[in-house]
Amino acid sequence: MPLPPIKVGVIGLGVGERHIVGYRQIEGVEVTGICDIDPAKLQEVGDRQDVPARYADYRTMLDRADLDAVSICSYDDAHADQAVAAFEAGLHVMVEKPLALNRPDLDRVMRAQTDAKRRLSSNLILRQSPRFQKVRDMVRNGEFGDLHYMEGDYIHQILWKITEGWRGKMDFYCVTYGGGIHLIDLMRWIAGEEVTEVTAMAAKKVTRDSAFKYPDTMVSLLRFDSDLLAKSTTSFAPQRRQIHTLNLYGTKLSFENANGPARLYSGDRPEDETAFDTPYPAIEKGDLLPDFIAAIREDRDPVVSAHDVFQVMNICLAAWESVETGRAVAVPRLI
Structure with missing residues (x-):
């Protein structure tokens, strides 16, 4: 029917x-x-x-x-x-x-x-990348051992978006809210843990002579439930190809993303390094829409649930509060 x-x-x-x-x-x-x-x-x-x-x-x-x-x-x-x-x-x-x-x-x-x-969902599309899905499965299956440090950086040459586009004309704009949020969500999704504390710094160096009023680069240090630590940098200015930097370091295995094959490491010898060629990014803007519609039909949470949307926003807001106050900020926990 x-x-x-x-x-x-x-x-x-x-x-x-x-x-x-x-x-x-x-x-x-x-x-x-x-x-x-x-x-x-x-x-x-x-x-x-x-x-x-x-x-x-x-x-x-x-x-x-x-x-x-x-x-x-x-x-x-x-x-x-x-x-x-x-x-x-x-x-x-x-x-x-x-x-x-x-x-x-x-x-x-x-x-x-x-x-x-x-239902509420958001277009946090990196969860649909086959490479990141595979890494998440490996983490959840224990293949990385004890995950103790991660890096998730939004590195993209799109400075014009804040110096010329509508973003730079808003009363307030935070590059982490607009870019780094993708990697922060990705790391908490892969780790299966919540961020409890954020310490962040930001600088307005590349855009210092422009009309853009807010920092163009922001770095956040994140502490998770298990004392797993992570770093997330957002920069719209680098002269390089776009990449969603994702590096994971565990007691058994480490992963470093790249344009082209990523790398897996099981030790510090050359023979301990292997290519990881699961497709990346291999995503389109609309890839989460079918699940959103299915969640409505099936009366269930979407892949990116309301809880996820609220909690990653909580983390980003705490990071900006840390920038403004110069101190570590506890992340509010949703029930």
Whole structure:
């Protein structure tokens, strides 16, 4: 029998257009409304994707469109308000990171999601990379032994995004919220532990002569439940190919990611080094959408659950608090 349709709206038509395409590849999903504050973008994407129901205001779309779920792909400073409004309208929410830019907004979204009893997920797409999935399985199977140190860095030459694009025009922007959050989520997912404490530093060196007001590089040190330590650096300025640095060090085995084959080490001799060629990154922007829809249909948590979305945001907020206060910050623990 055909599946009952799930009707989805998309807010923000930059990366949001990828969501439209992704949803249309899922059986039984209809994109029934799109929204963007830029009239030209709204018309361009609406015409290209043949979506007739178009809205300049997300509130109007939530009021008038026939929806079961919404993808929030707007500017970062709009995510919290739009997520709260979507939950109040009784919708499930897929949101691009970050969910919020401050703790009061995070708390508002958490309350709204709890009250609505609707699913929440976020596009923390590195969990879908076959290489990282394989590494996670190996960690959980004990192949690494006692995992004692990790590095997860977001190294990407996209400085223009904060010096020229909309990110640099916001009242507040944190590079870790926009980039490093991917690696922080990836490390806690692979380790299967929660971060309890963060110490962070940030610098505004590369952008010191630009109009961008906030640090362009940020380094966070993370302590996990078991005393596992990790480091996460976010930099938008390096002159190199993009890479999601992920290095894991255990008592039996270590892993170091690379563009091309990664490396596994079982000791310090040349013969203890082997190639690890499981595909990387091998992901597309819409790869988490099928699971989000399946979670709605099956009334279960998505792969990236609401708890995951809230907790990784808690870690990032604690890291920024550490930058501002110059001290270690305990990460609030969700029940």
